[in-house]
Amino acid sequence: MNGIIGAVGQNTASILLAVIAVMVAIVAWQAILHRRLEAQRRVFARLTQGVHIGNLEEVLLQHVDELRSYADRIARLETHADATSRELQGCVQHIGVVRFDAFDDVGGQQSFACALLDRHRNGVVISGIYARSDLRVYAKRLDRGVPNVPLTKEETEAVAQAAAGPAS
Structure with a gap:
């Protein structure tokens, strides 16, 4: 036993330095663990924000x-x-309107052809022919862009305008 006490007595400075080094390492490790714990607490606080459950x-x-x-x-x-x-897809998505003078004695482009088409070019062409004494309205059906009866030049232009334009 005297040998151990004697060895400690002779190496007190070295032992003290070793103990201090271990304590510094422990304090550093504790600081690292404290930072990690605080990070975990922040994560937990974010997870439980607005929640009234403790677990x-x-x-x-x-x-x-x-x-x-x-x-x-x-x-x-x-x-x-x-x-x-x-x-x-079945709703009106393309519209084309052409105004024109149907007769030489009537000006102001009061006659019109209006094409209303869906995505598949199905729809209708409605034409209004204005004369001095009356207005006549015609409707022609289109199936995949093909009319059920022949179209006039203005109606064809309205269909082309509708087909070329962006979906409305």
Whole structure:
């Protein structure tokens, strides 16, 4: 025992330096762990923000339930968007209007041809022929851009204008 005490007594400075080095290492390690713990606390605070549950497992389960709910809602919205897109294909998307003078004695381009087409070029051409004593309106159906009866020059121009223009 005297040998150990004697060795300690002779190496007190070295032992003291070793103990100080170990203590500095422990303090440094404690600082690192403290930073990590604070980072984890911030993450936990963000996870539990607005939630009145104390247990991390319960918070995570609640978040998973919310994510499932959002996924279900997104799926329903995608289904609705697809149905709406299909419906819109049959709606008027292209419009072409040509104004003209049907007769030499009537000016002001009061006659017109209006083409109303869907995405597939189905639709109608409505023409209004203005004369001094009356106005006559005609409608001609189009299936895939092909009329059911021959079109006038102005009606053909209105269809071409509608087909060339952007969807409205």
